[in-house]
Amino acid sequence: MRLLYVTDLHGSRWKYDRLLATAVACEAGAVINGGDLLPKSGDPFSEQPRFIRETLAAHFAAFDAAGIHYLACPGNDDLMCFDDLFETTCARYPYVHSLAGRKIVIGGYEFVGMNWVVDYPFRLKDRCRMDTAAYVFGTQYDTGLLSQPNGWRELPDWFTYARSQPTLADELGRLPRPADMTRSVYVIHMPPHRLGLDECGSGPRVGSAAVYDFLRASQPRLALHGHIHESPEVSGRWSTWLDRTLCIQPGQLDPFTYVVIDLATLACERYREDR
Numbered sequence: 001m002r003l004l005y006v007t008d009l010h011g012s013r014w015k016y017d018r019l020l021a022t023a024v025a026c027e028a029g030a031v032i033n034g035g036d037l038l039p040k041s042g043d044p045f046s047e048q049p050r051f052i053r054e055t056l057a058a059h060f061a062a063f064d065a066a067g068i069h070y071l072a073c074p075g076n077d078d079l080m081c082f083d084d085l086f087e088t089t090c091a092r093y094p095y096v097h098s099l100a101g102r103k104i105v106i107g108g109y110e111f112v113g114m115n116w117v118v119d120y121p122f123r124l125k126d127r128c129r130m131d132t133a134a135y136v137f138g139t140q141y142d143t144g145l146l147s148q149p150n151g152w153r154e155l156p157d158w159f160t161y162a163r164s165q166p167t168l169a170d171e172l173g174r175l176p177r178p179a180d181m182t183r184s185v186y187v188i189h190m191p192p193h194r195l196g197l198d199e200c201g202s203g204p205r206v207g208s209a210a211v212y213d214f215l216r217a218s219q220p221r222l223a224l225h226g227h228i229h230e231s232p233e234v235s236g237r238w239s240t241w242l243d244r245t246l247c248i249q250p251g252q253l254d255p256f257t258y259v260v261i262d263l264a265t266l267a268c269e270r271y272r273e274d275r
Contacts (some may be wrong), residue, residue, distance in 0.1 A: 001029040001030065001106070001107040001109065001262075001263045001264070002026065002027055002028050002029055002260060002261070002262055002263070003028060003029070003030050003031070003032060003185075003260070003261045003263060004019075004022065004023050004026060004028040004030075004031045004032070004258055004259075004260055004261075005031075005032045005034065005224050005248065005250065005258060005259045005260075005261060006019065006031070006032070006033055006034070006250070006252075006256075006257070006258040006259075007033065007034030007035055007036065007075075007189070007224075007225075007226030007227075007250065007252060008034070008035065008036045008075070008226045008227070008229050008251075008252035009033065009036070009037060009252065010036050010037075010038070010039060010040050010077065010252075011037070011038050011039030011040070011041075011047070011051055011055075012256075013055060014256075014275055015256045016055060016059050018256055018273070019031065019059075019258075020059070020062050020063060020066065020068075022256075022258065023063070023066075023068055024066065024068075026260050028068060028260070029068070029069065029106070029107055030068065030069035030070070030071060030106055030107070031063065031068060031069070031070050031071070032071045032072070032099075032111070032185075032187055032224060033070070033071070033072040033073070034072075034073065034075075034187055034189055034224055034225070034226045035073045035074065035075025035076070035078070035115050035187075035189035035226055035227070036074075036075030036076065036077045036078060036189070036226065036227075037056065037072060037074055037075065037078055037086075038051050038052070038074070038077070038078045038079075038082075039051055040077050044079055044147075045079070045147075045151065048078065048079055048082050049082050049085055052082060052085050052086055052089055053085070053089070056086075056089060057089050057092070060089065060090065060092070060093045060096045061093060063093070063095055063096065064093035064094060064095045064096060067095060068095060069095050069096075069097065069106050070093075070095060070096045070097065071097045071099045071104060071106075071111055071113070071187065072090070072096070072097070072098065072099060073098070073099045073100040073113045073114075073115040073187060073189060074086055074100065074115060074127075075115055075117075075127070075189050075226070075227070076115070076117045076120075076124070076126070076127045076128065076189065076227070077124065079124075079126060079147035080126035080127065080146070080147055081126075081147040081148050081149050082147075086098065097111075099111060099112075099113030099187055100113045100114065100115045101113065101114065101174075101175065101176075102176065103175075103176035103177075103178065107263075108183060109183050109184070109185055109221075109263055110178040110179065110180070110183060110184045110185070111184075111185045111186075111187065112175050112176055112178060112184065112185070112186050112187070112220075113186075113187040113188075114171060114172065114175055114186070114187070114188045114189070114190075115127055115189045116128070116129045116168055116171045116189075116190065117129070117168075117189060117190040117208075117227060118130075118131045118135075118168060118190055118206065118207075118208050118210075119131075119135070119137060119138075119162060120138075120206070121138060121139060121140055121141050122141060123140075123141060123142050123143065123144060123145045124145055124147070125144040125145060125146055125155065125158060125161075125162075126146055126147050128144075128162065129162070129165060129166065129167055129168040129170075129171060130162055130163065130165075130167045130168065131167065131168050131169070131208050131209055131210050132167050132168070132169050132209060132210050133167055133169075135167065137159055137162075140158065143155060143156050143158065144158030144161065144162075167210065168190065168208055168210040168211070169210035169213070169214070172188075172210060172211065172214040173214075178220070181218060181219055181220050181221070182221055183221060184220040184221055184222075185220065185221060185222045185223075185224065185263070186215070186218075186220045186222070186223045186224070187224045188211055188223060188224070188225055189225065189226050189227050190207070190208045190211055190225065190227055191207045191208070191211065191225035191226070191227060191228060191231070191247075191249050192207050192208055192209075192211040192212035192215060192223075192225070192242070192247065193205060193206075193207030193208060193209050193211075193212050194207070194212055195207070195212070195237075195240045195242060195247055196231075196235040196236075196237040196240060197225055197228070197231055197232075197235070197237065197238070197240065197247060197249035198227075198228050198231055198249075199228065199230075199231045199234040199235040200228060200230065200231070200234070201230045201233075201234055206228065207228075211225075212242070215242050215245050215247065216242055216243060216245075218245075219243060219244050219245050220245055221244075221245070221246070221263070221266070222245070222246050222247075222248070222261065222263070222266065223242075223245055223246070223247045223248070224248050224249075225247065225248065225249040226249060226250070226251075226252070228249070228251070229251055229252045229253055230251060230253060231249055231251055232249065232250065232251035232270075233251060233253065238250050238251060238259070238270050239259075239268060239270075246266050246268070248261070248268065250270055254274075254275075255272040255273055255274050255275075256271075256272070256273045256274075256275070257270070257271070257272045257273075258270070258271055259271070
């Protein structure tokens with residue numbers, strides 16, 4: 001089966017518009033949208049639900065009509081208070097699958113998704129976790145925020161709150177387990193550390209030790225990541241091997257960037273298309 005993998009579209013309508021034609025042209029059996037689906041600009045409490053109801057619903061309907069499977073996870077910039085709306089929207093279309101925390105079987109391959117990320121300096125903490133129990137927090141820009149249907153919940157002491165939650169390592173351990181790791185695909189928004197898939201333009205490498213350890217121990221066939229948009233342009237690397245696992249992080253800057261993968265052979269190619 002051929003996959004088209006894209007991530008971090010952040011509500012870019014022209015990129016969403018191009019995705020279906022691209023999937024048809026490359027004869028993809030499935031498209032995976034790896035997280036950060038919704039707009040960041042403007043008021044997220046009005047823009048994000050509108051985008052789900054209007055743009056994503058029409059987008060999903062088109063893939064459903066084309067008979068192309070579509071697997072997606074909200075990302076760290078997609079407000080968690082709209083997850084129920086996202087779930088009910090996906091559920092309207094048989095070929096559309098909400099993947100976070102689930103295992104979906106398509107074409108004899110098992111797909112597992114996780115959208116928690118390692119804590120960062122920014123205020124939105126909906127999907128943030130300590131990486132491991134030994135995690136050391138970095139400098140924060142301000143107090144933490146969690147999204148709720150009626151607005152923001154402020155966390156004056158984000159560190160204490162975070163320590164009361166599961167770590168990223170814990171969340172990975174809670175995921176459904178594939179029956180056959182050699183035919184499994186993990187969609188983990190957070191990239192692993194040490195592999196050159198996590199490099200920020202300002203210099204730091206911010207990947208997850210927990211994700212690295214999990215993949216090294218589990219050895220799925222394929223691991224798909226995102227989150228750090230500029231990393232491939234900084235490190236020069238968008239794919240690499242971790243023992244028997246192929247890890248891919250396509251990035252997403254101004255061009256429409258995606259990767260086409262043949263699951264049988266793991267041959268893959270990254271494409272960058274201007275508007």
